[in-house]
Amino acid sequence: MMAVFEKGETLRYIGHLDLMRTVQRALRRSNLPVKYSNGFNPHIRLSFAAPLSVGVVGRRELMEVPVEEGVTEKQFVEAFNRVSPECLQIVMARSISDEFPTLMSLVAGSRYTIRLMASPEADMAAEAFDRFMALDHYVATRRTKSGENPCDIRPFIKEGNIAKTADGYEIKLETVTFANGALKPSLWFECLCTFAGCDKPHHIIYRDAILAQPENGPLMPMEEYPHA
Amino acid sequence: MPVTIDQLLERVEKPSRYTGGEMNAVVKPISEAEVSFAFCFPDIYEVAMSNLAIKILYGILNDLPYAVCERCCMPWVDMRKELMDHQIPLFSLESRTPLKDFDIVGFTLQYEMSYTNILDMLHLGGIPIQSAQRSEADPIVCVGGPCAFNLEPLHAFVDAVMIGDGEEQIVEFTNAVRNGRKQGLSRMEILRSLTKIEGVYIPCLYEDAYNEDGTLKSLTPVDETVPAVINKRIQVNMDEAYCPTHPPVPYTQVVFDRIMLEIMRGCTRGCRFCQAGMLYRPVRERSVDKLCEMACESVSNTGYEEISLSSLSSSDYSHITELATRLTSDLKDKRVSLSLPSLRVDKFVQDTLTQTQQVKKSSLTFAPEAGTQRLRDVINKGVTEENLMETLGNAFSNGWSAVKLYFMTGLPTETDEDLAGIADLAQKSAGAYYAVPKGQRVKGLRITCSASVFVPKPFTPFQWCAQDRPEEVQRKQQMVRELFRPLKSARFNYHDSAISRIEACFAVGDRRLSKVLYRAWELGCVLDGWNEYFRYDLWLQAFADCGLNVDFYAHRVRSKDEVLPWDHINAYIDKSFLWREYEKAMRAETTRDCREGCNGCGLQKVKGVCSVCG
Ligand code: SF4
Numbered sequence: 001m002m003a004v005f006e007k008g009e010t011l012r013y014i015g016h017l018d019l020m021r022t023v024q025r026a027l028r029r030s031n032l033p034v035k036y037s038n039g040f041n042p043h044i045r046l047s048f049a050a051p052l053s054v055g056v057v058g059r060r061e062l063m064e065v066p067v068e069e070g071v072t073e074k075q076f077v078e079a080f081n082r083v084s085p086e087c088l089q090i091v092m093a094r095s096i097s098d099e100f101p102t103l104m105s106l107v108a109g110s111r112y113t114i115r116l117m118a119s120p121e122a123d124m125a126a127e128a129f130d131r132f133m134a135l136d137h138y139v140a141t142r143r144t145k146s147g148e149n150p151c152d153i154r155p156f157i158k159e160g161n162i163a164k165t166a167d168g169y170e171i172k173l174e175t176v177t178f179a180n181g182a183l184k185p186s187l188w189f190e191c192l193c194t195f196a197g198c199d200k201p202h203h204i205i206y207r208d209a210i211l212a213q214p215e216n217g218p219l220m221p222m223e224e225y226p227h228a
Numbered sequence: 229m230p231v232t233i234d235q236l237l238e239r240v241e242k243p244s245r246y247t248g249g250e251m252n253a254v255v256k257p258i259s260e261a262e263v264s265f266a267f268c269f270p271d272i273y274e275v276a277m278s279n280l281a282i283k284i285l286y287g288i289l290n291d292l293p294y295a296v297c298e299r300c301c302m303p304w305v306d307m308r309k310e311l312m313d314h315q316i317p318l319f320s321l322e323s324r325t326p327l328k329d330f331d332i333v334g335f336t337l338q339y340e341m342s343y344t345n346i347l348d349m350l351h352l353g354g355i356p357i358q359s360a361q362r363s364e365a366d367p368i369v370c371v372g373g374p375c376a377f378n379l380e381p382l383h384a385f386v387d388a389v390m391i392g393d394g395e396e397q398i399v400e401f402t403n404a405v406r407n408g409r410k411q412g413l414s415r416m417e418i419l420r421s422l423t424k425i426e427g428v429y430i431p432c433l434y435e436d437a438y439n440e441d442g443t444l445k446s447l448t449p450v451d452e453t454v455p456a457v458i459n460k461r462i463q464v465n466m467d468e469a470y471c472p473t474h475p476p477v478p479y480t481q482v483v484f485d486r487i488m489l490e491i492m493r494g495c496t497r498g499c500r501f502c503q504a505g506m507l508y509r510p511v512r513e514r515s516v517d518k519l520c521e522m523a524c525e526s527v528s529n530t531g532y533e534e535i536s537l538s539s540l541s542s543s544d545y546s547h548i549t550e551l552a553t554r555l556t557s558d559l560k561d562k563r564v565s566l567s568l569p570s571l572r573v574d575k576f577v578q579d580t581l582t583q584t585q586q587v588k589k590s591s592l593t594f595a596p597e598a599g600t601q602r603l604r605d606v607i608n609k610g611v612t613e614e615n616l617m618e619t620l621g622n623a624f625s626n627g628w629s630a631v632k633l634y635f636m637t638g639l640p641t642e643t644d645e646d647l648a649g650i651a652d653l654a655q656k657s658a659g660a661y662y663a664v665p666k667g668q669r670v671k672g673l674r675i676t677c678s679a680s681v682f683v684p685k686p687f688t689p690f691q692w693c694a695q696d697r698p699e700e701v702q703r704k705q706q707m708v709r710e711l712f713r714p715l716k717s718a719r720f721n722y723h724d725s726a727i728s729r730i731e732a733c734f735a736v737g738d739r740r741l742s743k744v745l746y747r748a749w750e751l752g753c754v755l756d757g758w759n760e761y762f763r764y765d766l767w768l769q770a771f772a773d774c775g776l777n778v779d780f781y782a783h784r785v786r787s788k789d790e791v792l793p794w795d796h797i798n799a800y801i802d803k804s805f806l807w808r809e810y811e812k813a814m815r816a817e818t819t820r821d822c823r824e825g826c827n828g829c830g831l832q833k834v835k836g837v838c839s840v841c842g
Contacts, residue, residue, distance in 0.1 A: 010249035013237065014479045018244075022479050025531030026251070028562060042563045043533070055238070083531070085251050202235055 001065050001076050002094045002103065004223050007058035008087030009204075016051040022088065023063065029083035032076060033068035049103035049210050049222060050110070053184050056205045060091065062222055064103050094223060109158065109176040109211040109219055112185045114203055118168040121193070121201035126169045128196030129162045140191045153191060156183035158219075168201075174211075174219070233324060236310045242480070245273035246307060248321030250476040252529065254290040254297070258323050261296035263406035265289050266320055266330040266367070268300045270337075270345035271757065276301040278484035280538060281336050281373060283475035285398055295402055298322040298330075299476075302345045303352070305755065311352055318352035327353025332405055333367040334398075337375035340734035341727060341757040343382060347749040350385065357746065359387050359432060364415050368405055372398070374507055377460075378686040380447075380793040381734045383431035384742035388422055391797055392460030393493075395470050397427045423454055427461035429797070430454070436739045442780060444738050444791045459798045460507075462837055466493060466514045473525040477532070486534035487526045491519055491551065495540035496822035496840060500608045500813050501597070501636065503685035504540055506801050510831050510838035511822070516547050520554050527564055535559065536567045592623050595634040598642075599649020605816045606641050608809075613653070620660040630674040631657065637704050637722070638682035638696035640813060647704055650677060651711035654718040675718040679708065681728035685735050686794045687801055689809035692786040695732045701725035726764040727756070733781035738793040741781070743774045800837075802830035
């Protein structure tokens with residue numbers, strides 16, 4: 001079963017492994033006929049399409065949970081949501097066959113919204129936005145397990161725009177994922193602020209979708225990826 | 229623009245400590261509640277959420293239609309600083325209500341070294357630290373838990389104390405505050421009305437006086453309407469007690485991240501250093517049926533993947549084998565593992581061992597507490613070397629290879645020979661491992677011996693004893709360490725003597741220590757239970773500033789007739805029984821387990837409470 005779920009504001013500080021365990025516990029509460037790994041310490045089989053960075057709210061995150069045959073999408077959603085806190089609810093589920101590629105292998109990009117609360121810093125960042133997007137290259141320092149690496153972040157950005165809202169600004173960002181990794185939206189935002197010469201304004205980042213790209217097709221939310 | 233809580237959260241290391249919203253967290257509209265209770269834990273979230281009392285009492289209070297109970301924990305250093313810098317009052321996890329806006333603020337006292345955190349949380353929460361300075365609008369600050377049995381060092385900061393089991397008491401207490409508020413009673417009137425509840429102690433209604441030598445002369449009620457003695461509450465029937473089967477499930481890993489099934493309360497062993505063993509008498513078991521029912525409910529409500537049995541001495545549970553068998557089969561389908569933590573060396577039978585490993589193999593822990601039979605007799609730890617070796621042999625041939633052994637140094641009458649016995653036991657444990665044929669044992673033997681420092685505790689036969697002086701503690705620790713050097717697969721860990729010294733002062737201290745506590749907090753002591761934040765120098769300064777002497781509290785042998793600061797608390801354990809036990813200890817004479825016959829601790833005088841003596 002593939003399920004689109006929301007990782008709400010309360011949960012945005014929970015790391016990947018903690019989220020795994022939280023979903024596994026919800027699944028155990030739900031009594032759904034899930035499948036377990038073998039071995040001495042059996043755990044519920046579960047995978048996520050792409051880990052969400054800590055601090056980011058997930059609006060349409062994706063998980064895959066193998067279940068015994070006969071469980072309908074509706075049953076799955078209802079059973080899960082009944083025993084899961086408000087900030088961790090499934091939006092929709094889709095039965096997928098065993099031949100369906102692993103979610104992780106499908107990730108081609110992400111869509112983000114960054115909400116900036118009105119402040120002088122936010123104005124500065126907004127003012128610099130177009131100039132920043134017009135750059136062909138921007139080298140940032142990426143912190144990875146193997147140390148700090150300089151990295152050009154511009155190629156990761158497919159599209160971006162900014163709009164004024166009632167309480168500040170809203171940036172929309174579409175990123176693409178390469179074999180060597182994805183871009184953290186927080187790093188991109190940090191770079192924007194450095195470029196604008198301002199402190200980071202108070203903001204919240206949302207991931208709106210995880211994208212996949214069928215052969216010769218357009219980027220699309222992964223949950224719409226055609227059946228194999 | 230003022231900074232919001234959300235903004236603070238972005239700046240701290242683990243925001244999830246403060247966000248709540250867990251499965252089973254109860255969010256009721258606090259403004260509509262007739263009475264609100266902030267259940268505070270004077271340590272960080274990860275420790276708090278591992279505590280059984282909070283699960284029980286949080287559930288009980290929130291089941292009351294008229295009450296709301298929310299949780300609050302000690303913030304970690306980073307968050308604490310943010311709160312102070314931005315003058316945001318410490319708030320509850322559920323509705324982010326500042327502590328000062330609750331009707332009742334209750335702390336559970338599990339450990340003396342968390343006392344400065346209580347002062348700090350009150351202060352951060354916008355409540356005057358000193359009880360005497362609180363106004364009509366301020367919450368009533370109450371405490372409970374094992375350390376509440378000698379509350380005196382905290383008396384200046386606490387309005388009310390609940391002694392003993394909290395299940396019924398906390399409801400009566402909360403209801404009385406609710407009624408008092410409804411009737412427009414003053415703070416003092418409410419406190420006085422609380423004295424009518426069995427188990428409730430109101431410190432400000434008692435006065436202390438001292439002898440010339442500094443010992444306590446008396447601690448007596450201010451007038452005759454106040455009870456001279458406060459009886460602890462006892463939850464007699466555990467099957468009728470509230471079962472915490474739907475506690476909040478933390479998102480992040482906490483210390484005990486599993487279902488804790490309280491199989492019984494109390495202990496029949498009578499170890500002479502053990503405060504819990506005396507305070508929680510008599511032993512009261514839950515039935516196997518009840519426990520299986522609780523386990524199933526807990527799994528469906530929490531989704532936890534592990535259950536541990538919780539009690540002072542789980543292998544003493546009368547139906548331990550039946551329980552382990554039934555739980556194992558009930559939980560198999562859900563792949564929930566069962567672990568038995570507080571194993572007792574002398575009781576644990578091989579078939580139970582095989583039972584647990586079927587599901588999960590956790591590391592084994594044993595607590596011989598002392599290195600020689602003589603000293604184990606002194607402390608009445610009914611464990612022999614033979615028992616230990618036999619059990620270890622079984623464990624090693626059943627696939628275990630890691631064991632932890634717990635000891636105490638500085639026990640009354642201890643000699644260097646007793647200390648050498650610790651290394652000796654470690655070596656013999658290794659011998660038990662190598663005695664198992666190579667093919668049958670699992671590789672990687674690890675023996676970890678940990679030694680805490682003996683701390684005299686109220687309501688134990690050792691309440692009159694002195695703690696070793698720090699130099700002596702360190703000498704002993706170094707000596708054992710040297711003896712461990714040649715042992716390849718064994719490690720020796722030991723506790724900080726300085727922390728244990730301050731702990732001893734507050735365990736057996738009197739009212740005058742309130743000043744020291746306040747001064748220490750003023751000087752910057754908080755989170756003392758965390759080694760890296762414990763400031764011995766500041767503590768010593770606090771004692772000096774208040775003109776009090778650490779030696780007087782920690783390293784002094786008390787006489788039989790000395791008035792003790794907890795003499796007005798009735799834990800149903802006779803002082804004469806404790807003294808008898810003390811004298812027997814000095815002669816290295818043991819006392820039988822209560823199940824072999826009543827030892828006349830005092831509880832036998834209360835009808836129908838102790839099931840062991842009928
Ligand atoms: S009354 Fe007797 S049997 Fe019961 S706890 Fe006390 S000594 Fe043990």
